[in-house]
Amino acid sequence: MADMNNITDFEDILIEKYGDKGTAKRDKYDADSLAFRLGVMLKQARKDANLTQEELAERTGTKKSYISRIERGLSDIQISTFHKLIETGLGRSLNISIG
Template structure:
């Protein structure tokens, strides 16, 4: 079976759409993607625990709208609040990786 030259890898597609790693457009894309993953992770944990946004907010001392902002990929979220949400809301530690 021959390879189709029109089929690209995911990495090739991202390079074409957002530029190669280290370019401004790629860095902006990857930064946004990390925020998106954080919001999805929060939402998945909340659903697994059977919590509404309001219930989670009450456990963590924040507001339902703040939880919603995180889940919907908002920017300018305070790291200390994110850490508190995962710790108080789910009993989990948040770990950051620097590459």
């Protein structure tokens, strides 16, 4: 059984590896992490809708290669574009909250 007193908080790991929030290295990590998470969300929603990347691209007037880059977290995406992919392309609603 693991000793609960030796558990490291994920934020502590991030600080150790990438530095404090606001530093260049940490900012890059946070941006890359966000792109990855949005890509995973898009891919899952697309699969749930039984659409291929090509079909989603056609519905939204973009290219399959762009959808692929987003889903792999390799492309930054504007919120307006993400909104269009979700609402126009997938017929779903995009809800954003600040916590």
